[in-house]
Amino acid sequence: xNNDHPQDNLRESATFDRTTMAEIRRAAETGIYxxxxxGAKRKLPHFDDLLFLGASMSRYPLEGYREACDTSVTLGxxxxxxxxxxxxxxxxxxxxxxxxSANAKEALGRGASAxxxxxxxxxGGMTPEERGQSDKLVYQxxxxxxxxxxxDLRKADAIEIVLGQGAKxxxxxxLLGQKITDRVAGMRTLPKGVDQRSACRHPDWTGxxxxxxxxxxxxxxxxxxxPIYIKIGATRTYYDVKLAVKAGADVVVVDGMQGGTAATQxxxxxxxxxxxxAAIPQAVxxxxxxxxHRKVQLxxxxxxxxxxxxxxxxxxxxxxxxxxxxxxxxxxxxDPKYDDEFKQIGSAAGFYDDYHEGKDPAGISTQDPQLxxxxxxxxxxxxxxxxxxxxxxxxxxxxxACGKSNLNNLEPEDMVALTVxxxxxxxxxxxxxxxxPGQAF
Amino acid sequence: MQSIxxxxxxxxxxxxxxxxxxxxxxxxxxxxxQTSGQHNIACGLNQNLEVNIHGHVGYFCAGMNQLAYVTVxxxxxQGVAENMMSGTVHVKxxxxxxxGATAHGGLLIVDGNTGARCxxxxxxxxxxxxxxxxxxxxxxxxxxxxxxxxxxxxxxxxSLYETVIYVKGKVQSLGADCIExxxxxxxxxxxxxxxxxxxxxxxxAQFKRYGSARQLYNFKVDNAY
Numbered sequence: 001x002n003n004d005h006p007q008d009n010l011r012e013s014a015t016f017d018r019t020t021m022a023e024i025r026r027a028a029e030t031g032i033y034x035x036x037x038x039g040a041k042r043k044l045p046h047f048d049d050l051l052f053l054g055a056s057m058s059r060y061p062l063e064g065y066r067e068a069c070d071t072s073v074t075l076g077x078x079x080x081x082x083x084x085x086x087x088x089x090x091x092x093x094x095x096x097x098x099x100x101s102a103n104a105k106e107a108l109g110r111g112a113s114a115x116x117x118x119x120x121x122x123x124g125g126m127t128p129e130e131r132g133q134s135d136k137l138v139y140q141x142x143x144x145x146x147x148x149x150x151x152d153l154r155k156a157d158a159i160e161i162v163l164g165q166g167a168k169x170x171x172x173x174x175l176l177g178q179k180i181t182d183r184v185a186g187m188r189t190l191p192k193g194v195d196q197r198s199a200c201r202h203p204d205w206t207g208x209x210x211x212x213x214x215x216x217x218x219x220x221x222x223x224x225x226x227p228i229y230i231k232i233g234a235t236r237t238y239y240d241v242k243l244a245v246k247a248g249a250d251v252v253v254v255d256g257m258q259g260g261t262a263a264t265q266x267x268x269x270x271x272x273x274x275x276x277x278a279a280i281p282q283a284v285x286x287x288x289x290x291x292x293h294r295k296v297q298l299x300x301x302x303x304x305x306x307x308x309x310x311x312x313x314x315x316x317x318x319x320x321x322x323x324x325x326x327x328x329x330x331x332x333x334x335d336p337k338y339d340d341e342f343k344q345i346g347s348a349a350g351f352y353d354d355y356h357e358g359k360d361p362a363g364i365s366t367q368d369p370q371l372x373x374x375x376x377x378x379x380x381x382x383x384x385x386x387x388x389x390x391x392x393x394x395x396x397x398x399x400x401a402c403g404k405s406n407l408n409n410l411e412p413e414d415m416v417a418l419t420v421x422x423x424x425x426x427x428x429x430x431x432x433x434x435x436x437p438g439q440a441f
Numbered sequence: 442m443q444s445i446x447x448x449x450x451x452x453x454x455x456x457x458x459x460x461x462x463x464x465x466x467x468x469x470x471x472x473x474x475q476t477s478g479q480h481n482i483a484c485g486l487n488q489n490l491e492v493n494i495h496g497h498v499g500y501f502c503a504g505m506n507q508l509a510y511v512t513v514x515x516x517x518x519q520g521v522a523e524n525m526m527s528g529t530v531h532v533k534x535x536x537x538x539x540x541g542a543t544a545h546g547g548l549l550i551v552d553g554n555t556g557a558r559c560x561x562x563x564x565x566x567x568x569x570x571x572x573x574x575x576x577x578x579x580x581x582x583x584x585x586x587x588x589x590x591x592x593x594x595x596x597x598x599x600s601l602y603e604t605v606i607y608v609k610g611k612v613q614s615l616g617a618d619c620i621e622x623x624x625x626x627x628x629x630x631x632x633x634x635x636x637x638x639x640x641x642x643x644x645x646a647q648f649k650r651y652g653s654a655r656q657l658y659n660f661k662v663d664n665a666y
Contacts, residue, residue, distance in 0.1 A: 032660065145543040145562060149526055150485055150505040177659055189545070189564040189583045191603060194658040199581055203561040204520035204539040210500070213480045217501040220456045221485030 023266075034266040035174065037099075037355030037365065039167050039258045039303065039325060044275045046258070047309045049422030050415045051431060054401040062400035069396040070406040073320045075118075075297045076158060076227020076250040079219070083227055083250075084136055084158055086320065087116030088392040089407055090310060092384075093255075093301050093324035094140045094160060094231070096122025098175050098184045098196075099262030099355065100328075101372035102129050103380070104364045107331055109133035110381025115388045120160060120322070123173040123198055125187045126152040133381070138229065141218065143172060144198030146188040150221055158251070159218055160229040161211070163202075163240075166259030166302040169233025169273045172200035174263040179358040181367045208243040215248040229253050234279035234302065235272075241286035245296050253322065254283045256302025260325040262365060263356035276302035276313075278425040281412075284317030293317065294408075307394020314395065315410035316426060323391075330387035331380040332362045443468045448475035452482055459509075462488040478518065483511050486528070503530045506547060519556075522549045525566055538575065541568045544585070550639045557594065560587045563604055569639035579604050580616065588635055590643050598651050606651040607632055609643055620654045 012018065023034060055061035062069065076083035092112045097105050099122060106129040112119040118136035121127075125147020131137055139156030141148065153159065164170060175184070175196040185192040205214045215228055230244040231253035244252045256276025261269065280300050287293035300313050301322035313321045325333075334342075339349040341361035347354060355365035363374035399407050402414045416431040417423035423430040424437035445455050455473060462468065469490055476482060476496035483492050484504035494502070497515040506525040513521070516534035525544040532540075535553035542558065544566035551559075554572035558580055565584040576594035579587050582604035592610035599616020605628075606619075615621075624632075624646075632645040 145524060145564070148524055148543065149545065150487065150507060150524075153505070191658070194602070195660050199562065203558065203580075204501070204523045204542040210519070213500045217481045217484050217504050220453065220481045221505055223457060223460060224453075 035176070035263055035356055036266055036269070036353045037260065037262050037264075038269070038353035039260040040270055040273075041353075042270055044258065044303075045277050045419065045421045045425055046275065046303060047277060047312045049277070049418045050312050050426055050428065051418060052308075052311070052315075052398050052402055052414055053416060055403045059403045061403050062405060064397055064400050067400060068405060069400050070408075071392050071396060073297070073408070075299070075320065076229075078227075078250045078296055079224065079248070080158075080227040080250055081223075081225045082157075084118060084138075086118055086136065088388060089314060089318075089320040089395075090115075090304075090388045090391050091117050091138075091299065091320055091322045092119035092327055093259070093322035094120035094122045094138070094162065094165075095324055095328075096124040096173070096175075096262065097127045097130065098122075098124040098179060098188070098367070100364060101366055101375065102127055102183075103372050103375045103377045104328070104331060105130045106133050106377035107375060107380030107384060108327060109137070110377060111327070111330075111384025111388065112136070114381060114385035115392070117388065118157065123175075124184065125149075126155070127187075129377075131155060133377070140231075142198065143200060143202045144188075145203070146190075146198065153218070154222060156222075156226060158227040158229060159222070160231050160253065161215070161218075161249075162231045164233030164235075164255075165231065165261065166233045166255035166257050166273050166276070167261035168264045168268045169235045170200060171264055171268050171272075173198035174356065176263060176356045176358075179356070179367045184367060208247050211243075211247040227251055229299070231255060233257075233259075233272075234274045234276065234282075237274070237279045237282035238286045241283045241298075242290060245287065245290055245292050249296060251297045251299060252283065252287075253299045253301065254279050255322075256300070258303030259301055260328075275425070276300060276304075277422060280313060280316040280318060281425070281427045287317075294319070307391045307396075308398060310391050310395040311398040311407065311410055312415065314399075314407045315414050316412060319408065323388075326387070327384055328364055330384045331364055332375060332383070333360070333364050335362050338362055442470040442472055444472040444474065446475045447473060447477065447479060447482070452479050455482065456484065459483060459486055459488075459490065459492070462490060476515070480518065483509070486511070489528075497534070506530055516553070517551075521551075522547070522566075525549065535572070536570075540570075541566055544568075546585075548638060554591065560585070560604065563587070567635055567638075569635055569641060571639070571641055573610070576613070577616070579606055579619075582606075586631070586635060588632065588639070588641075588648070590641055598653070600657060601651075601653040603653060607648040608651065609648045612649075612651070615651065618654045618657045619651055622650045622652045624648065624650045 113135040120138040138158045177193040227250040229251040230249040257273030297319040300318040336349040338361035360366040363371045471492045473494045480499035486509040487507040490509040499518040501520045503511040512531045517536040519537045520539045522530035523542045525547040527547045531550040536555045538556035540555045541549040543562045545564045549568045551570045557575035559574040559578040563582045569588045573591035583602040589608045593612045596616035598619030
């Protein structure tokens with residue numbers, strides 16, 4: 001609620017604040033639900049509610065600059081003959097060509113490659129720009145199967161079977177007609193200009209038993225060489241992770257509700273799924289209960305912004321993280337230098353989320369050639385690489401402070417929670433107490 | 442001709458032998474026996490092979506096929522020839538659900554019937570079913586042609602894009618945005634060619650054509666279900 005009205009005797013309703021009333025008026029005017037991009041904007045329990053307990057008398061810290069703190073991670077050690085080794089636990093989440101410009105996809109590949117990590121395709125297939133600039137590329141296998149072909153499958157370094165994403169668990173992709181250019185339409189085998197609503201469920205299998213066979217098929221086609229991930233939107237995370245492991249995943253990707261999207265209904269983004277903070281302990285518990293923690297790797301995503309968030313995910317038991325929205329911001333998404341242009345399209349720098357309209361002044365979430373050329377993929381890649389380096393350095397700083405010579409050695413015991421809610425979700429004690437809500441003293 | 446008995450060899454061994462033909466073609470003709478309904482037989486082929494599979498097969502037989510001519514002398518489980526890119530897959534018996542799902546190219550022939558969702562999300566292949574197809578066939582199908590010589594189940598062509606459907610028998614019901622369309626000489630010519638390539642002797646003139654009304658292509662609130 002924003003109470004900055006100049007007259008002190010005017011009181012804004014907490015229930016019907018101005019944003020709420022504006023949405024009611026918009027709905028009454030148009031008769032259509034609001035579609036937007038980005039992730040959940042509501043305030044949620046998040047990593048800011050956790051603090052690290054740095055070493056002092058009872059723990060022995062490592063020197064913050066020179067002493068080694070390993071950040072490398074191997075993904076896909078369960079079945080794949082060629083697991084992926086990444087130099088930092090920060091990976092790039094799946095985002096489609098179509099939702100993003102070809103330059104943006106290339107920049108993501110360049111940035112990821114510069115720091116020895118992986119990037120991921122999205123709904124719509126693999127572009128030559130992306131494959132060419134990505135040393136380690138994860139190929140998404142989505143319900144729509146747009147652009148899916150065995151040649152690209154064999155070119156991939158891993159396959160990610162997407163069951164859902166945090167912004168819209170239970171929903172399919174959406175790419176509205178204004179972004180369906182000739183090239184996007186060709187890659188997706190669709191008529192130009194149609195509103196593309198990709199399927200929310202896979203077409204040729206239903207349920208975890210079928211998925212087991214599907215995974216085996218993909219392994220057969222790729223001769224068991226590359227890892228197979230399963231990505232889920234965080235909802236019934238404990239059970240979903242167990243089923244993913246049972247189905248044969250090498251890696252499970254859990255995307256919390258702060259995870260972004262290029263387009264879906266606002267009501268979906270804000271009201272479906274659970275926060276990343278709550279999802280991680282459930283996923284880790286599922287892996288531990290199956291004796292598969294660290295054998296099946298866990299990647300988490302959804303609202304990761306800085307090295308503290310990375311370190312907290314690792315401490316909760318993740319093997320790696322994925323960033324999407326933050327990566328786009330590093331490329332220039334919502335950059336204040338375009339504020340005048342954001343205002344011309346009814347938004348403002350820092351608020352822009354109408355990715356589906358394809359008018360992004362920063363040239364990232366667009367297919368307009370004029371706008372897209374504003375993003376130089378080399379410059380974008382350099383910025384992304386810098387940003388990931390900072391995330392990694394920050395996470396190392398915190399790990400060393402906790403006396404860890406490997407990011408993977410961070411553990412829940414290194415943290416406390418600032419609020420009862422975050423203590424209950426993260427399953428770490430409320431700061432200053434030994435109390436973890438839901439657990440006996 | 443190379444013969445592989447799946448009672449003595451694993452599906453993995455078979456598929457690896459078939460995949461190895463891509464880099465070095467030793468043998469074009471393959472005979473597979475004792476299948477016992479196993480899954481993922483002959484998937485990921487990418488060479489101009491002729492593979493005869495004697496017996497029933499499980500899920501995803503000939504999945505993502507490229508170039509090869511695969512014949513199943515029996516029934517096929519779910520997702521036969523899923524995401525096929527080219528070549529031909531011929532099922533002599535019945536096929537389960539999602540036959541030819543998302544297939545981009547090539548020809549799928551089913552001599553018997555298929556289960557539900559035949560040609561779901563297909564993207565350019567041709568499918569000829571000499572018997573009946575189950576419900577939700579061609580759901581969200583984008584391109585290519587489905588020919589049904591028998592009857593079609595409920596909700597045929599639901600949310601269809603540009604796939605063309607021909608049905609000779611009864612259609613239990615049409616799905617959202619799927620309508621009957623006129624059959625012109627151009628359509629008869631193409632249908633005749635497809636029927637011939639599948640070895641079907643039906644008269645093209647007895648088929649009705651179905652396609653997208655294109656009313657769901659761009660969001661209109663009045664179209665919401």
